[in-house]
Amino acid sequence: MRIPYNKQYIFGDTFKIISQSLKSDLITTGKYVKKFEQKIANFNKVKYALVTSSGTSALHLAFESINIKKGDNVIIPAINFIASYSMLKKMNANIFLADVDNDGHLSPITLVNCIKHNNLKKIKAVINMHMSGHIKYTDDLLKLKKKFNFFLINDSCHSFGSKYIYKKQVFNSGNCSHFDIATYSFHPVKSITTGEGGAITTNNKKIYKNIIAKRSHGIIRDKKRYWNYKINELGYNYRLSDLNCALGISQLNNLKKIMAKRKKIAKYYFKKLEKFSEFIDLPDKNLINFSSWHLFVIKFKSNLIKDKYFKDKVFNIFIANKIFPQYHYIPIYNFKAFAGTKKKLRGTENFYKSALSIPIYYAMKYKDCDKVIKCIKLVIKKFK
Numbered sequence: 001m002r003i004p005y006n007k008q009y010i011f012g013d014t015f016k017i018i019s020q021s022l023k024s025d026l027i028t029t030g031k032y033v034k035k036f037e038q039k040i041a042n043f044n045k046v047k048y049a050l051v052t053s054s055g056t057s058a059l060h061l062a063f064e065s066i067n068i069k070k071g072d073n074v075i076i077p078a079i080n081f082i083a084s085y086s087m088l089k090k091m092n093a094n095i096f097l098a099d100v101d102n103d104g105h106l107s108p109i110t111l112v113n114c115i116k117h118n119n120l121k122k123i124k125a126v127i128n129m130h131m132s133g134h135i136k137y138t139d140d141l142l143k144l145k146k147k148f149n150f151f152l153i154n155d156s157c158h159s160f161g162s163k164y165i166y167k168k169q170v171f172n173s174g175n176c177s178h179f180d181i182a183t184y185s186f187h188p189v190k191s192i193t194t195g196e197g198g199a200i201t202t203n204n205k206k207i208y209k210n211i212i213a214k215r216s217h218g219i220i221r222d223k224k225r226y227w228n229y230k231i232n233e234l235g236y237n238y239r240l241s242d243l244n245c246a247l248g249i250s251q252l253n254n255l256k257k258i259m260a261k262r263k264k265i266a267k268y269y270f271k272k273l274e275k276f277s278e279f280i281d282l283p284d285k286n287l288i289n290f291s292s293w294h295l296f297v298i299k300f301k302s303n304l305i306k307d308k309y310f311k312d313k314v315f316n317i318f319i320a321n322k323i324f325p326q327y328h329y330i331p332i333y334n335f336k337a338f339a340g341t342k343k344k345l346r347g348t349e350n351f352y353k354s355a356l357s358i359p360i361y362y363a364m365k366y367k368d369c370d371k372v373i374k375c376i377k378l379v380i381k382k383f384k
């Protein structure tokens with residue numbers, strides 16, 4: 001059987017709740033949407049949660065809600081999914097790519113370097129990305145946010161269910177006490193899925209109001225005369241249907257199990273792979289109880305990487321064994337569609353060259369993990 005790098009798991013209670021949602025009067029903008037949003041807000045202990053048609057539309061609405069406009073300076077990490085870049089580019093923002101640390105994360109050092117190197121006086125927003133589900137540097141990023149006065153948006157698409165510590169207190173990724181907005185994706189590979197879908201959390205009422213209108217064409221309905229509405233700003237159709245939300249509710253009800261299983265697999269990998277430290281680096285084990293383990297990224301050390309085709313050869317070894325790992329991510333500046341300076345960043349290049357996301361998902365069995373480990377051993381044997 002094929003072993004992908006990630007995939008959804010549909011729990012037994014899902015079918016009942018989806019069929020119930022189908023019997024509702026409203027199968028979009030109905031009570032399952034409200035309930036799912038409430039559950040997301042309660043889980044994250046945040047004031048507002050809004051679901052959207054995707055993680056990308058969540059990012060787009062988040063950017064519009066803080067009024068990013070032509071020429072505004074926005075910083076994103078260079079190791080990233082393309083969604084932030086493409087939305088910001090379409091909004092004509094000035095996008096600056098910051099380098100990443102060993103773990104593929106924007107760090108206070110890479111952020112300050114980006115600000116200094118580009119001589120940025122005014123920064124509208126920094127879009128941090130919780131690579132792999134790990135949340136890092138909250139204290140320092142908050143300090144920099146205050147110093148440079150930027151909006152801090154967390155692209156938390158990898159981190160639904162992840163936690164972080166701030167001043168000895170534990171927070172869920174979408175809590176928004178130490179940043180302005182979090183966005184999620186509920187694509188099937190993520191911690192929880194709605195098929196396609198996303199969400200935004202914030203404690204800021206103004207941002208919330210802006211997003212709620214723009215999610216549905218900018219329409220603001222008259223509370224007393226339902227047939228009447230005004231449109232002050234144009235919006236989109238970025239809504240998520242009740243059917244999707246019913247699936248999301250079932251997933252969220254099972255989140256504890258999902259998190260426990262992902263952690264169990266991560267622990268198994270740590271146990272079995274630690275002895276290969278001469279050849280591979282593992283993720284930060286201190287995050288074992290805090291990460292959603294959306295990804296388990298191993299990094300091959302330079303003693304294995306003999307030529308530029310190394311990763312292709314690695315993929316071929318896995319694929320021959322019906323295992324399908326993944327790259328996260330090709331640096332944004334490598335794409336033809338990237339319009340800025342193509343200068344390569346050191347941390348980004350190192351990460352890109354060496355990182356591989358090995359399979360981790362709810363239905364995975366130890367025997368599947370063993371097959372993955374066997375391939376890693378084959379790679380080491382072949383290239384050492």
Ligand SMILES: Cc1ncc(COP(=O)(O)O)c(C=O)c1O
Pocket residue numbers: 054055056057080081083084129155157158184185186187197198
């Ligand atoms: C970090 C990150 N941001 C944004 C997105 C976009 O989410 P979606 O695919 O739901 O639009 C993804 C999804 O792959 C992601 O991983």
